[in-house]
Amino acid sequence: MHQVVVDWREADLSPADGALCEYAVKISRKEDQMTPHDLDALRAHGLTDRAIHDAVQVIGFFNYITRIADGLGVEPEDFIEDWGGDRMPGR
Numbered sequence: 001m002h003q004v005v006v007d008w009r010e011a012d013l014s015p016a017d018g019a020l021c022e023y024a025v026k027i028s029r030k031e032d033q034m035t036p037h038d039l040d041a042l043r044a045h046g047l048t049d050r051a052i053h054d055a056v057q058v059i060g061f062f063n064y065i066t067r068i069a070d071g072l073g074v075e076p077e078d079f080i081e082d083w084g085g086d087r088m089p090g091r
Contacts, residue, residue: 016045024059 003011008021019042027034042052
């Protein structure tokens with residue numbers, strides 16, 4: 001299994017990719033706690049405002065589509081491998 005799926009914190013990611021994963025977790029789970037500092041942290045890793053915008057769009061879309069599927073009781077496709085429990089490690 002790809003380490004990013006199992007636990008991205010243990011994956012061999014660049015500092016920028018790790019910061020982006022941290023951001024994705026926070027905006028997905030603690031969106032009411034987002035501050036301008038969260039954006040500054042991404043910028044400090046070299047992400048442009050355009051890259052941040054694109055990332056937020058992708059993160060938001062996946063959160064949206066997952067909630068739609070969960071809300072409607074959609075079962076995962078047969079070809080999708082079970083990740084072994086919770087969809088997001090550390091949740």
